[in-house]
Amino acid sequence: MRHLAGLLVLALLAAVVAWFALSPQLGWWLPAPASTIAHPIDALFDGITVVIAIGFALVMMLLAWAVWRGARVQSGRARTSHGHLGLELLWSGAIGAVLVGIAYAQLPTWAALRDPNAMPKDGTTANVIAHQWAWRFEHPGADGQLGTVDDVETASELVVPAGEPVLLTLRSRDVIHSFFVPEMRIKQDVVPGRATPLWFTIERPGTYEVVCAELCGFGHYAMAGRVRALARPEYDAWVAETARARNTSGAEDAR
Amino acid sequence: MERDLRPPIRTLLGGTLLSLIPACGFEPPEPPRTYATAAETRTAFAEDPEALAELERELLAAFGPPAAPRYAPLEAWAEQDFDPNRPDLALGVGGSGEIDDAERVRVRADNRANFARQIAALERGEPDDVDVPSRLPALRAAWRTLREENAAGRIDLARLRARGVELFEGWYPSLADSSATYRVECLHCHGVEGGGDGPSAQYLLPRPRDFRHGIFKYTALAQPSRPRREDLMRTLADGLNGTSMPSFARLSLAERHGLADVVRLLSIRGEVERRLAATFADEGELEDSAVATETADVFERWSAAREKVVVAATEAPASTPELVALGSALFHDATKGNCSSCHGEGGAGDGAAAWKIGLSGRKEPAYLDAWGRAILPRDLRTGIYSGGSRPIDIYRRIWSGIPGTPMPALGTAKKPDGTLAVSNAEIWALVHYVRSLDAATPER
Numbered sequence: 201m202r203h204l205a206g207l208l209v210l211a212l213l214a215a216v217v218a219w220f221a222l223s224p225q226l227g228w229w230l231p232a233p234a235s236t237i238a239h240p241i242d243a244l245f246d247g248i249t250v251v252i253a254i255g256f257a258l259v260m261m262l263l264a265w266a267v268w269r270g271a272r273v274q275s276g277r278a279r280t281s282h283g284h285l286g287l288e289l290l291w292s293g294a295i296g297a298v299l300v301g302i303a304y305a306q307l308p309t310w311a312a313l314r315d316p317n318a319m320p321k322d323g324t325t326a327n328v329i330a331h332q333w334a335w336r337f338e339h340p341g342a343d344g345q346l347g348t349v350d351d352v353e354t355a356s357e358l359v360v361p362a363g364e365p366v367l368l369t370l371r372s373r374d375v376i377h378s379f380f381v382p383e384m385r386i387k388q389d390v391v392p393g394r395a396t397p398l399w400f401t402i403e404r405p406g407t408y409e410v411v412c413a414e415l416c417g418f419g420h421y422a423m424a425g426r427v428r429a430l431a432r433p434e435y436d437a438w439v440a441e442t443a444r445a446r447n448t449s450g451a452e453d454a455r
Numbered sequence: 456m457e458r459d460l461r462p463p464i465r466t467l468l469g470g471t472l473l474s475l476i477p478a479c480g481f482e483p484p485e486p487p488r489t490y491a492t493a494a495e496t497r498t499a500f501a502e503d504p505e506a507l508a509e510l511e512r513e514l515l516a517a518f519g520p521p522a523a524p525r526y527a528p529l530e531a532w533a534e535q536d537f538d539p540n541r542p543d544l545a546l547g548v549g550g551s552g553e554i555d556d557a558e559r560v561r562v563r564a565d566n567r568a569n570f571a572r573q574i575a576a577l578e579r580g581e582p583d584d585v586d587v588p589s590r591l592p593a594l595r596a597a598w599r600t601l602r603e604e605n606a607a608g609r610i611d612l613a614r615l616r617a618r619g620v621e622l623f624e625g626w627y628p629s630l631a632d633s634s635a636t637y638r639v640e641c642l643h644c645h646g647v648e649g650g651g652d653g654p655s656a657q658y659l660l661p662r663p664r665d666f667r668h669g670i671f672k673y674t675a676l677a678q679p680s681r682p683r684r685e686d687l688m689r690t691l692a693d694g695l696n697g698t699s700m701p702s703f704a705r706l707s708l709a710e711r712h713g714l715a716d717v718v719r720l721l722s723i724r725g726e727v728e729r730r731l732a733a734t735f736a737d738e739g740e741l742e743d744s745a746v747a748t749e750t751a752d753v754f755e756r757w758s759a760a761r762e763k764v765v766v767a768a769t770e771a772p773a774s775t776p777e778l779v780a781l782g783s784a785l786f787h788d789a790t791k792g793n794c795s796s797c798h799g800e801g802g803a804g805d806g807a808a809a810w811k812i813g814l815s816g817r818k819e820p821a822y823l824d825a826w827g828r829a830i831l832p833r834d835l836r837t838g839i840y841s842g843g844s845r846p847i848d849i850y851r852r853i854w855s856g857i858p859g860t861p862m863p864a865l866g867t868a869k870k871p872d873g874t875l876a877v878s879n880a881e882i883w884a885l886v887h888y889v890r891s892l893d894a895a896t897p898e899r
Binding site for chain 2: 332334351354357419422423446448454
C-alpha cells in the first residue's frame with residue numbers, strides 16, 4: 201500500500217509530460233508565429249521546455265525512487281550525510297553547464313532583437329506612444345520621414361508593410377506600459393522619459409493584436425490595439441490614401 | 456516586562472475573518488432606477504419641491520430610466536415617420552434614417568466579422584452550434600424566438616438560416632443595450648446622467664465632458680452647434696489625444712454607434728433639464744408641454760448640425776518655409792491671428808492674456824471654460840492635438856474656435872470695416888506654423 205505513493209509520483213510525472221506533449225495538438229499553445237524573430241524565439245522556448253522537462257522527469261523519478269525505497273526499509277534510522285565534494289561538484293557543474301548552454305544558445309537571437317548594431321538599418325519607421333490608456337501611432341506619411349508635417353497619427357491601429365523590417369520607437373507619456381504582440385513574440389516595456397527602439401519583420405499580411413503587458417492603471421484592460429500588416433502594394437495605396445486625406449479640404453464630411 | 460502577544464494577535468485575526476463574512480454577502484449594485492436631476496436644477500427648484508417632483512416625473516416619462524432609455528415620440532416625428540428609438544440596419548429599409556447607406560454597409564461588414572462563428576454555424580446548417588454572448592441579452596432573446604418558431608414548425612431550416620444570418624448581420628443595439636454598454640464603459644468617468652461626474656472624474660485632468668450642456672469641443676462644425684453622429688463616432692474611435700478619453704476602437708462599430716445614441720439622449724435630456732430649470736428660475740412655473748417643446752427644439756439643433764460642416768475653400772497646401780513664415784507673422788499679429796496673446800510668443804501656452812494675478816497674489820489662469828473650470832491655452836509644441844492632427848482638423852479648430860473655451864472662431868472674425876479678418880489661405884498658413892512648432896521640437 202505504501203508503495204502506491206511512489207507510483208502516484210510517477211503517474212503525476214506521466215500526466216504532466218503527456219499534458220505538455222498533447223497541448224500543441226489541442227491548441228493550448230502559443231499562437232502561430234507571425235514575425236521572423238518569432239521562429240528562433242519559439243525554437244528557444246521549445247528547447248528550454250525540453251531541458252526543463254528532462255530535469256523535471258529526473259527529479260520526479262528520484263523522488264519516486266526515494267518514496268518507494270523508504271517504504272521498503274522497515275527498520276532503522278535514515279542515514280544523513282553532509283558535504284560530499286564529488287557530488288556537489290557534479291550537480292553544480294551539470295546544472296551550470298546546462299544554464300551556460302542555454303545562455304550561449306540564445307545569444308544570437310538576443311543580439312538580433314536587441315543589439316543596436318545588429319538591428320536592420322533601413323525599414324519603415326513609426327513612433328509608438330503609450331499613455332493611460334491607449335496606444336497611439338505616428339506613421340511617417342508619404343515622405344517616409346517621421347517628425348515632418350505629413351506624419352499620420354492613428355489611435356489603436358499601427359499600419360506597416362509585411363515582409364520588410366519595421367523600426368519602431370516606443371515612448372510613454374505617463375507610466376510604464378509594455379508593448380506586447382503575442383503573435384510576433386515581442387514584448388517591450390515602454391518607460392517614460394526614454395525612447396526605446398524595437399524592430400520586427402512581419403512574415404505575412406494580417407491583423408495582429410497588441411496588448412499592454414504592464415499593469416498601468418484602471419484602464420489597463422482596455423489598452424488593446426492592433427498591428428495591420430499589408431502587402432507592399434496595399435501599403436503604398438494606404439500611404440497614398442492617407443496623404444490624400446491629409447490634404448483634404450474637409451468636403452467629404454459635408455454630405 | 457514581556458507581554459504575551461498571542462491574545463491580541465488572535466483577536467486581530469479573528470476580527471479580520473469575521474469582518475469578511477458580511478463583505479461576502481454584498482451583491483453588485485443594481486443600475487440606478489432613474490436619472491437624477493443635477494444639483495443646479497435642485498437649487499433652482501429649492502423652494503418648490505412639488506414642482507421638482509413633477510419635473511422629474513415628466514423627464515422620466517420623456518427619456519425613460521437608465522435601464523430602458525428612450526425618446527417619448529414627438530408629434531412632428533410621427534408625421535415624418537422618424538423614430539430615433541428604432542434604429543434599423545436592414546438594407547433598403549429606412550429605419551430612423553440616421554445612418555447613411557455607406558455606413559450601414561460598414562456596420563454590417565463589421566457585424567459579419569464579429570459574429571463570424573454564429574454565421575458560419577448557420578451557413579453550415581447547424582443552428583445548435585449558434586451561441587449568443589450573454590452580454591447581448593436582446594440579441595439572445597431574438598435568436599431564441601427564432602429557434603422556437605423553427606421548433607414549432609412555423610419556419611423551416613432554410614428560413615431560420617436566412618433570418619438568423621440577417622439577425623446577426625443586421626444587429627444594432629437598442630438604446631437599452633447601449634445604455635448597459637454605457638454603464639460598463641463610460642459611466643465611471645461620465646456619470647450616470649452624462650454630467651461628467653462619474654466616480655473617476657475627480658482624478659482626471661482635463662475633466663470628462665459634461666454632456667448636459669450640449670457643448671462638445673471637437674467637431675468638424677461651425678459653432679454654435681450640437682455635434683453630428685460622425686463627430687461623436689470619431690471621438691469614440693480615436694479618443695481625444697492628450698486627455699483621458701481613450702479610443703473605443705476595440706468595441707464593434709455597431710456598439711460605438713449605440714454609444715453615440717446614448718450620448719445624444721443623455722445630452723438632450725440634460726440640456727432640456729437645464730433649460731427648464733432656467734425657465735423655472737426666471738418665471739416660477741413651467742408650461743404643461745414644456746418638456747416636449749424643449750425636446751423638439753434641442754433635437755432640432757442636433758439634426759441641424761449636418762448643415763454646419765466647415766469646409767476649407769481650398770485643399771491643404773503643402774508646407775513651405777514662406778507659408779510657415781507667413782503663419783508666424785499672423786500668429787503674432789494682434790490685428791490678425793492674435794494667437795500669441797494666449798498661446799505665447801513660442802506657442803508654449805504661456806501668453807500674458809491667459810493669466811492673471813489672483814487675490815492671493817499668485818499667477819492664476821485668467822479664464823474659465825463653459826463648465827466653470829480654470830482653463831489654459833494648449834502648449835502647441837507638444838504635437839498633441841485633441842481634435843485630430845490632420846491639417847483640416849487644425850484648420851477647423853482655428854476657423855470655428857473651440858466651443859466652451861476662450862478659443863475664438865477666427866474664420867468668422869470681422870475687421871472693423873466688416874470684412875473678414877483672415878482669409879482661407881491665411882488660416883492654412885497658421886495651420887502650418889502651428890504644425891511646425893511641433894516638428895521643430897526634437898524630443899518630447
